[in-house]
Amino acid sequence: MALEAFHPSEPLTLGVELELQLVNTHDYDLAPYADDMLRLMGKHELPGSVVPEITSSMIEISTGVCRSPRQVKEELGQIRDALVRSADKLNIAVVGGGTHPFQQWHERRIYDKPRFKEISALYGYLSKQFTIFGQHVHVGCPDADSALLMLHRMSRYIPHFIALSASSPFVQGHDTAFDSARLNSVYAFPLSGRAPFVLRWNEFGQFFEKMTRTGVVNSMKDFYWDIRPKPEFGTIEIRVFDTPLTIERAAALAAYVQALAAWFLADAPFMPAEDDYLVYNYNRFQACRFGLDAIYVDPSSGEHLALREHLLKTLEQVGRHAQSPGAESALKLLRESVLQGQNDARWLREVQGREQFLAEVSRQASLRFRIDSQPEASAAA
Template sequence: MSRSHDFTIGVEEEYQLVDAATGALRSRARYVISGDWAGELKPEMQEHTIEVGTGVWRGSHGVRGDLARLRFMAAVAAEAEGMRIVAAGAHPFSPAGGHPFSDGPVYQELREKYRALADEQAIFGMHVHVGVPSGTDRARLCNVVRLHLPVLLALTASSPFWDGRDTGHASYRSVVWRRWPRSGAPPRFAGMAEYDALVRWMVESGSIDGPGRLYWELRPHHGYPTVEVRVTDCTPRLDDAITAAALARAIVAGAAEGLLPDTPLPESFVQPLLSENGWRASRHGTSAEMADLESAEPRTITAGEWAERLAERLEGVAAALGDAAELARLPELLRRGCAAEAIRARAEQVGNGAALALWLADETVAGAGMDRRLRPRLEETV
């Protein structure tokens, strides 16, 4: 039976910095970080991004409290510099390229190695770390968890616009990210020994300088005893972020306990079908139709139906982990659809990118103690 201290959870989010007046993407991270009195805001590769990370928690309610606090802190530090923060997979109109890189040799090395890929890295994700019991083979665990990555992407897709145009995708961030080497879903491993052998081979052959350069959407983390889920967009609604994180945790726990079956398909089928499912999730979000990897015969299932199937199977696991209330929000998320749908609807209403970006900034801090939409209501009562 799942126990909360066996399957801990922590979350990292990457926030856009946008001008408080124009909504444009701005490279002011070093100044925003310097105003962080708690030292919890971190730089990323480029100066338009700041990153936060929660503590390690035994329940998603702890992650909720931490993320609300961190969004509040980041927003306050940003506003002191005339900036706002946005939790979304991509900026709606600012060009991706031409932004300065953060100081530090590692970022300069990445810029030199990856050139245009690094220059255009204006994408923003959420990573979920799930701790697993000691002795668990994390590479073998990933063999099952990876099957559900497209569903997690579909639930968090929040990047329909790129460089001022509607891409037709729900998550264009994931499309941009998959241009990088060693991205997408991981392959099947016989176990951690095989995984470690691959890392050694790639390091000694000069492909990578360490396991942190494996950019898969799921991996055994090289520094922590966790499985790291890296597939999701950073998403504006705090509730949606927590629901997706809680589901990721339940998937890892359910896979570890044998409640989620491995696919009956050969690996020669699984890898291309996983890639196809990921593309469909990026294109259509929660309405995507995907190949059902539990079926031995060709069969499709929508991302929403897949998520509902997971919620039903993992209800007991989530309850044992203390995450029942967080997972109970999944039907509401599916009813509304992923954030990309709300972003498109808002874009039609406001008609310009600046208003859309500042609306996203409002959405980001809703529930974190800085909800600007409360101001008119409060003023009416004075």
């Protein structure tokens, strides 16, 4: 099977997807209300889309094609407001976060859609354990070779994305000691991890044809890579973010991706190499385990430094490329959270430390999702 042609898109445009939790409001466990939510959301005229996800206590929202972080925030905000109104009618709540704190995977129901049924038949219990919640960010690329070059440049910053978005410290009622435990579930799938190191679209097409000949792969959707090209959209899709607790932070993360991409296109600051991936899994693990307190190994020099230090340095480097509306304030929000050592995983742990009750953690997270976030250092209810 041949790989479809790459359809160039306007460089630096953004598209954002968020997978969200549907919980009841008596014990704040996941609730199978996707069909009811989709029915109510179908009555609203909204940008982007609202679609089901693999289990029936999940829902995915997405923006249209956006040119700025401000537009991302506005579109996500419109959808969020409609979600909240619809959820209120059903006496349920919508929550961000990369994992639900105490749901039991065996209680989940696979959503009645052919692709989800196929995944369930292939992967067994892993499909129900895939009741995890991520943010995907698409960034537009001018051509296919530029997309692959950007993909491999962006891979150096995977630890940044993980640490900034980490919001999955609890799994099945336990503190995992990870800031982002969600990605451990993704890694269980055989076609997860990193994309192959090729820099020409014709070479990537040859790889794709070999994979489809094995019968293991039928489409690009079968790759669960941390970053993958999306030829039909003319983008690369970054998939390592946990779903943040607020729309504001989701837009800020998209702003960071856009600023990095603008830096790459304008300055070509380095040429990626296969050897960059020697430290890839180590850096990825550090960010998942320790969040903003992780150690980062520079792929070029081998230098070990605090991830926070590398993040702050990079935010300064890309600052002059953050020219689109809303970008400057979005990067400021991220910079302040790095300086304070504050991400959503820390906020969730602070609430649990205070309340000693994971249902209350989920309830407070649902309240936080309803409105633009308070200052990131706050753990107030």
